[in-house]
Amino acid sequence: MELMILISLSLTTLLAFIFLKSLFKRTTTISELNPPPSPWRLPVIGNLHQLSLHPHRAFHRLSLRYGPLMLLYFGRVPVLVVSSADVAHDVMKTHDLKFANRPKTKAVDIIMNGGRDSLLTVHLLGKQMVKSFENVRKEEINAMMEKLEKASSSSLSVNLSDLLLNMSNNVICKIAMGRKYSREENTSDFENQLRKIMELLGAFPVGDYIPSLAWIDKVRGLDRKMEEVSKTFVEFLERMVQEHVDEGEKKETSDFVDMLLRIQREKTNGFELDRGDIRLIILDIFLGGTTTAFTAVDWAMTLLIRHPESMKKLQDEVQNYSRQNLYVSEEEVENMKYLKAVIKEALRLHPPGPMLVPRQLSQDVKVKGYDISAGTIVFINAWAIHRDIEKWGSDAEAFKPERHLGMHLDFQGQDFNFIPFGSGRRLCPAINFAVTLIEVALANLVNRFNWRVESRPLGDDDQYYLAETTGIEVCRKFPLIAYPSSALSTM
Numbered sequence: 001m002e003l004m005i006l007i008s009l010s011l012t013t014l015l016a017f018i019f020l021k022s023l024f025k026r027t028t029t030i031s032e033l034n035p036p037p038s039p040w041r042l043p044v045i046g047n048l049h050q051l052s053l054h055p056h057r058a059f060h061r062l063s064l065r066y067g068p069l070m071l072l073y074f075g076r077v078p079v080l081v082v083s084s085a086d087v088a089h090d091v092m093k094t095h096d097l098k099f100a101n102r103p104k105t106k107a108v109d110i111i112m113n114g115g116r117d118s119l120l121t122v123h124l125l126g127k128q129m130v131k132s133f134e135n136v137r138k139e140e141i142n143a144m145m146e147k148l149e150k151a152s153s154s155s156l157s158v159n160l161s162d163l164l165l166n167m168s169n170n171v172i173c174k175i176a177m178g179r180k181y182s183r184e185e186n187t188s189d190f191e192n193q194l195r196k197i198m199e200l201l202g203a204f205p206v207g208d209y210i211p212s213l214a215w216i217d218k219v220r221g222l223d224r225k226m227e228e229v230s231k232t233f234v235e236f237l238e239r240m241v242q243e244h245v246d247e248g249e250k251k252e253t254s255d256f257v258d259m260l261l262r263i264q265r266e267k268t269n270g271f272e273l274d275r276g277d278i279r280l281i282i283l284d285i286f287l288g289g290t291t292t293a294f295t296a297v298d299w300a301m302t303l304l305i306r307h308p309e310s311m312k313k314l315q316d317e318v319q320n321y322s323r324q325n326l327y328v329s330e331e332e333v334e335n336m337k338y339l340k341a342v343i344k345e346a347l348r349l350h351p352p353g354p355m356l357v358p359r360q361l362s363q364d365v366k367v368k369g370y371d372i373s374a375g376t377i378v379f380i381n382a383w384a385i386h387r388d389i390e391k392w393g394s395d396a397e398a399f400k401p402e403r404h405l406g407m408h409l410d411f412q413g414q415d416f417n418f419i420p421f422g423s424g425r426r427l428c429p430a431i432n433f434a435v436t437l438i439e440v441a442l443a444n445l446v447n448r449f450n451w452r453v454e455s456r457p458l459g460d461d462d463q464y465y466l467a468e469t470t471g472i473e474v475c476r477k478f479p480l481i482a483y484p485s486s487a488l489s490t491m
């Protein structure tokens with residue numbers, strides 16, 4: 001009996017020792033961790049109260065105090081904010097693979113069925129493919145020019161933002177699905193659905209960050225709206241894919257859906273695709289492309305109209321190369337150095353995704369001596385990096401296309417001081433697609449027309465013309481209303 005008591009006492013002591021040892025080890029490991037600097041935070045909401053309607057600006061302000069690698073909490077979710085080229089290099093190059101996931105939010109789950117990564121998107125948006133759709137761009141830019149010509153001959157203003165959005169939407173629709181789904185085609189429901197999806201993907205589902213408050217999303221109808229829009233859009237895409245199947249080989253031209261169906265049939269390069277994959281790839285292309293390319297031209301035009309000396313320089317270059325033709329071709333645009341500098345400068349000051357697209361860390365990692373845990377969401381504040389005076393000089397906030405003339409910066413994210421399309425394995429797959437469209441659209445707008453806007457009655461031109469929307473993609477808050485007048489006849 002005594003022996004039994006002795007054995008059980010020894011066992012209990014041993015177990016207690018093992019338990020305490022592991023507990024002790026755990027606490028020392030946690031206390032040995034060196035997390036990045038963090039601003040103070042509130043118990044339930046974390047740092048959410050420190051964000052403003054323009055998170056890239058709020059993050060920038062905080063980073064001036066807490067440094068280029070800063071840890072915030074959205075509710076209980078850790079969020080890393082990167083605000084210098086040096087740290088961006090470590091995240092997107094040194095540890096690229098660990099930082100390559102995209103966060104799975106509720107919206108991605110419901111609307112995009114969890115989301116998927118596809119190499120095919122890269123293939124569809126590659127250089128050769130982009131070239132083969134030159135005629136589509138020409139047709140749609142000319143359609144926009146016709147409207148501008150009408151406004152010009154009656155001295156009327158135009159909503160240039162709207163025309164640009166319509167043009168780029170039409171280009172993407174035709175290339176992806178073989179036809180337009182625009183207001184003029186009486187298929188505006190497609191545009192509305194797309195807009196709703198973008199709004200919902202950019203919405204802030206409280207439950208994703210503070211699970212105990214998930215009921216708020218239900219009360220404000222967010223969950224229901226996501227389910228509805230997802231169902232309607234899936235039905236639309238399914239109908240559109242079926243139309244392509246029914247038309248089969250009869251069609252003369254081929255679009256992305258035809259190509260994906262062919263890959264599905266022939267299992268090209270071992271790709272196995274189902275209908276769900278095809279729908280998601282097409283949706284991905286719309287979500288990535290609908291507002292970004294138009295926004296870049298919209299900001300470039302805003303900046304040029306506000307800097308007449310740059311506008312004049314650009315018009316001289318374009319008209320010189322295009323020999324006063326009505327349409328400036330993509331071949332002519334190739335040689336226009338100032339045009340390329342203007343576009344880089346517009347993307348530097350107003351990257352359409354100022355914080356890129358969020359990523360999520362898949363494994364624990366050490367960056368610049370700080371420990372960051374798996375699951376942390378990561379924002380790269382490209383907007384702040386693009387305005388860093390250490391790289392860009394004391395005039396970093398100014399629009400000066402000339403600064404790019406002596407530089408060899410490209411859009412591939414090799415130099416982390418300039419990353420409007422991101423970098424590394426998550427680099428935007430549509431750089432060629434976007435830049436080709438932006439260059440040829442901008443060249444044609446300034447080749448054919450002189451532009452002016454009305455001064456604001458209250459003299460608040462800066463606040464008005466440079467005001468930004470909120471959200472992950474940042475466009476002009478107010479549409480660009482401008483007066484075109486013929487530039488070719490005045491030469």
Ligand code: HEM
Nearest residue numbers: 288289292293296356357420421422423426427428430434
């Ligand atoms: C000026 C125009 C554009 C800009 C500035 C831009 C920028 C970006 C950025 C910053 C990312 C995330 C990169 C990263 O995480 O490192 C991205 C991803 C993406 N972009 Fe673009 N983009 C533009 C145009 C387009 C267009 C026209 C399309 C489609 C036709 C497109 C499709 C995509 C897709 C599908 C992704 C997701 C890639 C992934 O998650 O791996 N983008 N883009």
